[in-house]
Amino acid sequence: MYNFRYVTEKQLSPVKNDLILIMNSVRAQLCKEFTFQFEFIGSAKRNMVTYDEGMNIGFDFDVNIQINANGIQYSAKDIRTKIRTSLDKIAPHFGYDHAEDSTRVITIKLKDKRNSKILHSADFAIVNNYIDKKGNKQQRYIRFHKKHSKYVWEKQPKKYYLLEKKVEWVRNEGFWNEVRKLYLEKKNRNTVPGKCSQSIYAETIHEICQKRGYYE
Known part of the structure; x- marks a missing residue:
């Protein structure tokens, strides 16, 4: 049995504000190459962020980075690499470790290093919203195929x-x-x-x- 509980808005707010500052800084750093919007999704958007004090995972945020039209000229690898590199420059100033690259997301973690404990983290998915030939709203995301070290746009x-x-x-x-x-x-x-x-x-x-x- 676990002991998950909902994290309060008072606990979430300062972390969320820092993540907004990080994203705005990344956007400013990359604006001459391409632009993007970002939004909190998942549990943060639903006000359902959970936390179990007895586990070493902290609580986490999910963020979609929505690439605008001027960014589609770049390859999936270039987009993800540029964003990850920018996060590596900015996030440590807010106490986060360097970014980790996984299949669907880029992750940054803030740790209590003295006690070897993760306090919280943020997962960034890079997405592109578009209208298909039938007029339906669609979304694709940049997926990292580790086995082949390849980045591709993949439909949801x-x-x-x-x-x-x-x-x-x-x-x-x-x-x-x-x-x-x-x-x-x-x-x-x-x-x-x-x-x-x-x-x-x-x-x-x-x-x-x-x-x-x-x-x-």
Whole structure:
């Protein structure tokens, strides 16, 4: 059993403000090459950031970096490398370690080095929103294929859009408090090592939809 709880706005606010300053600095540093917008997504946007004091993972933020049209001329590798390099120059001034490059995101972590503990972290996904030939809104992201050391633009899977439709229905029907309660219960009961919060969140939404009468 775990002991996850929701992080308060008072705890989140100073960290979020620093991340905004970091992103604005990265944007200013790269503005002569390309521009981008950024937004907090996931648990930070939903006000569902969790934290278990007994674990060495801290709490985390998810941020989408949305590349504007003037950046698409660059390769996926160039875009991600430029952003990661800029983060490496700026984030340490706010106490963060150098950026880590993983499959879907670039991660920065702030640690209590004396006690070898992660206090919090931020995952940055680089995305591009566009309209396809059928007029549908789509999103792709830069994915790092480590095995081949290759960066590519990859479309979000179909389940990404299906989940958003379910979330919209749950909110509109007034069942969001049920989501918050069940999500925390599921995180604390989870017995699958390495199971990510996004998977638990998707399961929570699906279960509430089934319970309340929304079917695909």
